[in-house]
Amino acid sequence: MRLHSSIPMLRIVPDDTKFDFMRFRRISFPASAVLSIVAICLYFFVGLHFGIDFVGGTLLEVKTKTGQPADLAKMRTTLGALALGDIQLQEFGAADRVLIRIPQQPGGEAAQNAAKDKVTASVGDEVLIERAEVVGPRISTEMLATSTVGLMAAILAILVYLWFRFEWQFALGAMIANVHDLVLTVGYMSLMQIDFDLSSIAALLTILGYSLNDTVVIYDRIREMLRRYKRMPMPDLLNISVNSTLSRSIITHLTVTLSLLALLFFGGHAIHSFVSTMIFGVVLVGTYTSVFIAAPILIYLGVGTTRAAVEETAETVKV
Amino acid sequence: MMYISRWKALGILLTTLFVCLLAVPNFFPEKTVQSWPKWAQRHVVLGLDLQGGSHLLLEVDTNAVRKEKLEQLRDDVRRVLREARVGLSSAPVVRGTSVEVVVRESDLQNALTKVRDLSQPLGGILGGAGQRTLEISNQGGGRIQVTLTEPALVERIRQAVEQAVQIIEKRINELGLVEPLIQRQGNDRILVQVPGLGDPQRLIELVGKTAKLDFRMVDETVTAEQALASRPPPESEILYGTSREGRTPYVIEKRILVSGADLTDAQPGFDSRTSEPVVNFRFNSAGARKFAQATAENVGKRFAAVLDNEVITAPVIREPILQGSGQISGSFTVESANDLAILLRAGALPAPLTIIEQRVVGAGLGQDSISKGKDASYYGSALVVVFMVVVYGLFGVFASVAVAINVAMIFGVLSLLNATLTLPGIIGIVLTIGIAVDSNVLIYERIREEVRTGRSPITAIDAGFTRALATILDSNITTFIAASVLFFIGTGPVRGFAVTLGIGIITTVFTAFTLTRLMVAWWVRWVRPQKLAIS
Numbered sequence: 078m079r080l081h082s083s084i085p086m087l088r089i090v091p092d093d094t095k096f097d098f099m100r101f102r103r104i105s106f107p108a109s110a111v112l113s114i115v116a117i118c119l120y121f122f123v124g125l126h127f128g129i130d131f132v133g134g135t136l137l138e139v140k141t142k143t144g145q146p147a148d149l150a151k152m153r154t155t156l157g158a159l160a161l162g163d164i165q166l167q168e169f170g171a172a173d174r175v176l177i178r179i180p181q182q183p184g185g186e187a188a189q190n191a192a193k194d195k196v197t198a199s200v201g202d203e204v205l206i207e208r209a210e211v212v213g214p215r216i217s218t219e220m221l222a223t224s225t226v227g228l229m230a231a232i233l234a235i236l237v238y239l240w241f242r243f244e245w246q247f248a249l250g251a252m253i254a255n256v257h258d259l260v261l262t263v264g265y266m267s268l269m270q271i272d273f274d275l276s277s278i279a280a281l282l283t284i285l286g287y288s289l290n291d292t293v294v295i296y297d298r299i300r301e302m303l304r305r306y307k308r309m310p311m312p313d314l315l316n317i318s319v320n321s322t323l324s325r326s327i328i329t330h331l332t333v334t335l336s337l338l339a340l341l342f343f344g345g346h347a348i349h350s351f352v353s354t355m356i357f358g359v360v361l362v363g364t365y366t367s368v369f370i371a372a373p374i375l376i377y378l379g380v381g382t383t384r385a386a387v388e389e390t391a392e393t394v395k396v
Numbered sequence: 397m398m399y400i401s402r403w404k405a406l407g408i409l410l411t412t413l414f415v416c417l418l419a420v421p422n423f424f425p426e427k428t429v430q431s432w433p434k435w436a437q438r439h440v441v442l443g444l445d446l447q448g449g450s451h452l453l454l455e456v457d458t459n460a461v462r463k464e465k466l467e468q469l470r471d472d473v474r475r476v477l478r479e480a481r482v483g484l485s486s487a488p489v490v491r492g493t494s495v496e497v498v499v500r501e502s503d504l505q506n507a508l509t510k511v512r513d514l515s516q517p518l519g520g521i522l523g524g525a526g527q528r529t530l531e532i533s534n535q536g537g538g539r540i541q542v543t544l545t546e547p548a549l550v551e552r553i554r555q556a557v558e559q560a561v562q563i564i565e566k567r568i569n570e571l572g573l574v575e576p577l578i579q580r581q582g583n584d585r586i587l588v589q590v591p592g593l594g595d596p597q598r599l600i601e602l603v604g605k606t607a608k609l610d611f612r613m614v615d616e617t618v619t620a621e622q623a624l625a626s627r628p629p630p631e632s633e634i635l636y637g638t639s640r641e642g643r644t645p646y647v648i649e650k651r652i653l654v655s656g657a658d659l660t661d662a663q664p665g666f667d668s669r670t671s672e673p674v675v676n677f678r679f680n681s682a683g684a685r686k687f688a689q690a691t692a693e694n695v696g697k698r699f700a701a702v703l704d705n706e707v708i709t710a711p712v713i714r715e716p717i718l719q720g721s722g723q724i725s726g727s728f729t730v731e732s733a734n735d736l737a738i739l740l741r742a743g744a745l746p747a748p749l750t751i752i753e754q755r756v757v758g759a760g761l762g763q764d765s766i767s768k769g770k771d772a773s774y775y776g777s778a779l780v781v782v783f784m785v786v787v788y789g790l791f792g793v794f795a796s797v798a799v800a801i802n803v804a805m806i807f808g809v810l811s812l813l814n815a816t817l818t819l820p821g822i823i824g825i826v827l828t829i830g831i832a833v834d835s836n837v838l839i840y841e842r843i844r845e846e847v848r849t850g851r852s853p854i855t856a857i858d859a860g861f862t863r864a865l866a867t868i869l870d871s872n873i874t875t876f877i878a879a880s881v882l883f884f885i886g887t888g889p890v891r892g893f894a895v896t897l898g899i900g901i902i903t904t905v906f907t908a909f910t911l912t913r914l915m916v917a918w919w920v921r922w923v924r925p926q927k928l929a930i931s
Contacts, residue, residue, distance in 0.1 A: 093848075113758055138761070186455075186750045190600075193754075207761045209596070213752040216453065220887075227885030234877045242870060275890045276820060282882045283827070283897065286875030290831075293871040295837065303861075325841040328787060329834040332780050336830035339776030340823060345768035355827075 090324040097120045098319045099312040102373035109257055109370055116264020123267045127273030129210060131224070133181035133217035134191045139204035146172035147204070159190050170346030175204070186213035188246060231282055232256070235289060243296060246378040251292045254371035258288045262358040273349040280354040287333070288363030289364055291326060292371040297328065298322050299372065303381060311381045315372050336359050400917050405868035408910040412801060415903075418808035439784060440810045442591075443818030445889050446766050448759030449591035450599050454749040456556050456584045458549075461747045462827040463822035465544055465552055466490045469514075469530075473497055473542060476510045485538060501538045511542055520549055534591045556746040561586055566742035567602050586749070596756040598735070606704050606748045607739035609656030611687070613649045614698040614710050616641055635700075637707030639727050639862045648700050653690040658683025661741035665731040667725055673733035677740060684720025692716035701726075702737070718740050755888070776826045777803075788840055794915045795836035802832045805903040806896060815899075818892030827899030831875075835908035839864040845861050853925045861913055868908050876901045 129136050141147050149166050152175065156164045165178040179196060182188040188213050197206060212220075232252065239248035259281055266273055298318040306314055337360065340352045375381075400408075421429045429437050444451050449563045473488045473495055488497035489744040499507040515530035529548035533541045557580050564586065577589040587829045588603055615632040628634050628647050662677040679687055689712050690699070700710040701724050707728040728736070780799065784792035806825055810817060843860030851859065876898060883894035 151594035178556040186752050190751060190754070205758070206756075207758040209754070209756040211751070211754040213750075215455070216753045225886045227881050231878050234881065237875050238873060238877060275886060276893075279820060279882055279886065279890045279893050282878040283875075286878035287831070289874040289878075290834075290871040293874055294867055297867040297870055321845060322841075324844075325834075325837050327840070328837045329831075332783060332833045332837070333827070335779040335783060336776040336826050339779055340772045340826050342772075343768060343775050344772035344823070344826075345765060347765060347768075347819060351820070351823065 079324065090327050094323055095316070095321045096320060096323075097316055098368055099316050099373050099376070102367055102376070105365075105369035105373070109366075112264075113257060113260050116260050116267075119264045119267040123270075125263065125267050125273040126270040127275075128210045128272040129178070129181075129217065130274035131217050131221045133189065133212050133214045135177075135179040135189055135196070135212075136208070136210045137177040137179070137193070137196065137206055138208035139175050139177060139200065140207050141173045141175075141204050143203075147175045149175065152177075152200060158197060159192075159195050159199060161195065164196070170349075173277055174207075174346075181214060181217075186215065189213055220275065224275065228259075228278065228281065231285060235285070239289075239293070240297075242390060244376060246380045247296050247300075248379050250371055250374045250380075251289060251296065253374055254292055254366045255285055255288055257370060258358060258362045258366050260298060261362050262354060265353060265357045268355075271354060276348075276351045277354060280351050280358065283355060284358030284363060287359045288366055291329075291363055291367040294325065295319060295322050295367055295372055299375065299380075311376050312373075313383065315375065319368055321371050323368075325367070329358060330364050397764045399915055405914055408914055412805065412907075412911060415808040415812075416801065416804040418811045419804055422807060422811060438811050438814050440807060441816045442762075442766075443589060443821065443889055443892050444589060444755070444762075444817045445757050445819050446762045446769075446817065447591050448757050448762040449589065450596045451753070451755040451888060452588040452600065452603060452604065452751055453581070453753035454560075454586045454588065454643055455752045456553055456560065456586075457748045457750055458553060458584060461553055462493070462544070462549055463490075463777060464747070465549065466493070466495060468542060469542060472514055473511060476514060477507055477799045480506055482507045482509045482510070496535075497540050497542075499540065504538055504540075505800050506532070507540060508532065511540060514542075518545075518551060536786040550583065553747075557586060559746045563742050564588060564603055565744055567738055568599075570738045570742070571599075571602070571876060585752075592759055598752065600754070602735060602738065604749055604751055605739055606744070606745045607656070608744040609659070609701065609740060610652040611654045612652055612688075612700055612702055613690075614700050615647040615649050616697060618647055620647055623647045635702060635705055635707050637700075637710065637726075644707075646700060646703060646710055648707065654679065654683050654686045654701065658686070659740055662737040662739045664730070665723075667723070670725075672725060673728040673730045674723050675728070675737050675740065676721065676723050677731050678721040681720070681914060684710055685716075687720060687722075688716060688718045692718075735738060765819045769819060773822065773826050773829070776830050780829055784833060784836070788836075790919070791836075791840055791916075794912060794919075795833055795840075797915065798836060798883050798912050799829055801911060802828065802900070802903045802907050805907070806899050809899045809903065810896070813895075815895050816892055817896070818889035820889045820893030824893045824896030824900060827897065828904065832900070832904040832907065835864075835868045835872075835904055836912060838868055839908065839912065842867075847851045854920060855900075855915060857920060861916075865909060868905060872905050874902050883892060 115228075139147075147168070149168065153164075153166055156166070156177070161182065162180040164180070165176075167176045167178075168174065169176040177196065179192050179199075182192045193209060193211050197209075235255075236248050236252050239251050262281060262284055263273075266277065271277070295318060298321060299315060302309075302314050302318050306317075309317075334356070337352055337356050340348060341356065344352060401666060418438070419440075420577050421432070429439065456840060470488045470490050474497075477488075477497065477499065479483060482503040483500040484497065485500060486498035497507075511530075511532050515528045515532065518527045518529060526547065527547050529545060531543040531545055533543070535541050559578055561578055565578050567578075568578065568588070568590065573590050575591060577587070579587045581587045588599075590599055613627060619627060620634065623629075623634055624634075626643060631651065632647050632649050634645050636643050636645055638644075658679050660678050660680045660683075662675055665674055665676045666672065667674045693911075695713050695715060698710050698712050701708045709724055711725075724736075763788035771805055777799070781796040784795045785790070788795065805823060806828065809815075839860055842864040844856050844864075846859045847853065879894050879898040879901065883898065886894055
C-alpha cells in the first residue's frame, strides 16, 4: 500500500460539489417556520415533562429483591393507597427495575421527605432502593431560574463573541439559527415527553455549542470568500462556501453521530434521554440549520451589500 | 510553517507526556498511590453517581434563628429594664421583627439609655459603615420599639451555619466514613456529600437532627388529659413522647433545669438491671451543680429528658443525683442509643436545618454506570478510529493518535484538578472523541482544498494548517462558552459534564495546534511527498 503519498482513501463527498443550497431557502425557511410553530404549539399544548429538578418532588429507582419482573399494577395499588397524589411508575431499562415518581407534596421541604419515607416503607419489603432523589420546592424553583438565566446568558455571551469576531449580521444570523435549533429540540422533548431536568439543560447548551461550532465553520469560510471575491453575488458566494465546507461538515457529523450512537446503544438507560435529545439536536437539526438557515439568512441580513456599495463608490471616485 | 524547531518539538512532546502522566495515579489502587509523594497523588474523584453515596443540601431555618434571636432580645430588654427599676405599663413583646415595650413616661429617658446599651456595633466585614445590631426608636407615649437590624440577623445566620458545619463534621466523623465533604454554600446552606454509605437514612437522621436536649420538670399540677381538654398552665407546654405503647402526651414546664450544652460526654451502654440499651452522660461542673440542686429539691417528682421537643423519658427522681452523671433510658435499640450518644457528644445544632435537596445513589447502580460508560467509550472510540482510517488512511491514523492522546490528557487535567468524574462527565469525554476528530477533519479537508488549487504538497499542508487553525479556534470557543455557563449553573453530575467538555475543548485545540502539526511535519520531512494524491 502506498501510504506515503495519499491523504484520502475514500471520498465520502465528491470534490467540487455544486449544490445550489441557497435556492432551497425558499423551501427551508417556510419549512423551518412551520416546524418552529409546531414545536411551540407542542410546548404549549403538550408541554414539557418537567423532572423533579425543576418542579420538586421525589424520584426513586428501585429493583425487585427477587430479580423477578416487577408487578407494576400491584405497586400502583399499594402506592395509590398512600394518597400522595399522582404517583407515576415506569419500567426503567429492565423488567425488574422501576422508576417511581412522587409529585411535589404541599407543605414545604419536610413534606417531601415524609412522602419519600412513606413510599419507601410501603414497598421496601419487595424492592431495593437503588437511587433516591428528593428535591424541595425552594431548590427546584432556584434551579429553574438559574437554568433559564444560564441559557440566556450563554446565548448572549456567544452573540457578543460572534459580534466581536465577525460582523453583527453574522452574530444575529447565528443566533436566529440556533434559537431555532433550541425551539425545535424543546418541541421534540415535548413530543417525546422526555424528562426535562438539569441534564436536559446540559443537552440544550451542548446542542447550542455544537451547532454554533458548525455555523462558525461555514461563516469563517463565507468571510474568507467575501474578501476574496469582491463582486460575486451573495447567493453564489454562499453556495461556494457551503459546498467547500460540505465534506468537512458531513465527515464531522458522521464521527459525532458514531460517538453518540455508541452512547445510545451501550451507555445504559440512565443517559438514554440525554443522548437521544443530543442526537436530535446536534445531528438532525444542527446540521440542517447551519446549511439551510444560518448561511442563507445572511442574504436577508444584508451581508455583502455594503461591500458592493463601497466598491461602487470606489469606482465612481476612480472615474 | 511546517518546519518545527527541535526545541519546540521537544517542548510539545514533553508537555503532552507530562499531562498524560498526570493520569497515571488513576490506574493504581488507592493503597499504592498513598505511598507516593504528595504531589504525585492527585487523581480523578468518582462522582457520587458513579461510586454511590449521599448528597444532602441543608438550609438553616432563617425564621427559627430570627424567632430565637427576638425572644432572646425580649428577655434582655425585660432584664435591663427590671435591673434599672423602670416601671412598665406593658411588658416587652415580640411583634414582627421587633420587640415592643411600653414604659412609664417619667422613666422613658432612663429606659432608652438602658436599651441602647444592648445594641452593639457589628464587628467584622459587616460593621464597616458603623452598623449596629439594634435600632431603637421612641414611638411616643412611652412606647419603645427595638428592631433587630438585617445585618445583625445575617451575621447570626452566618455564625449558625459555621457552627452547624463543625457540629455536622463531628457527627459524621464519628461514623468513620471515608472522605465526607461538608461545606457551607452561600449564606445559609450546607452541602454534605458522603460517598458509599450503606444506610442513607441513618445519615439523614444524624445530620438533620437539631439534637437540642434539655432536662425539665414534669408539671404535675394538672394531668395531661386535663391540659389537653382545656389548656396547659402558662409556664408549661404539652410535649409528646413515643414509646412502645404509642404516643403519650406530657405536661412539661418550659423552664429548663439543665441543658444539653452542659454535657461533657455521652456514651451508649446497657442498663445494669434490665440490660436494655441506654445512653450514659456526664455533666460539666456547672451542669452537675445545677442538676444536683434541681434533683435535691424535687425528690419524688418527675422530670423529663426532652430532645428536640420530644420527651424521651420522664422518670421519677428517687434521690438527688450529685455526682453529675446519669443515664437516659428510652425505648432505644443499640443503634439508636449509639446515634443519640453521637448527637449529644457533638452538641446541638444552633438552629434547625431543613433538608432541601437529597440525592442518594446505591453503589450497585454506580458500578453499573461505570461499566456502561466504559463500554460506550470503547465502542465509540473504535467506531471513530475505524471511520477515520477508512476515510483518511495514514492521516486517519494520525487523527486517531491525536484523539487517544486527547483522552489521556483529559484524564491528566482532571487528575491535576482533583476533579470529579460523573456519568454525564463520561458523556462529555465520548463527545470529545467525536469533536476532537473534527479539528483533524478541518485541517485535512483544508489541505485537500489547497492541493486542488494547484499548490505543491508542502505549501498546501502549510496553508491548510494555517487557515484551518483559525477556524478551529473560532468554532471551539463557542462550545467552550456554553460549557463555562453550564459549569456555573450546574450542580453535581451536570457540572461534571461541563468540566470534561470544557477540558476536552482545551486539549482538542492544544493537540490540533501542536501534536497533529508535529506528526504531519515529521511525515512531510520523512516522506518528502511530491504529490498528494486526491482520490
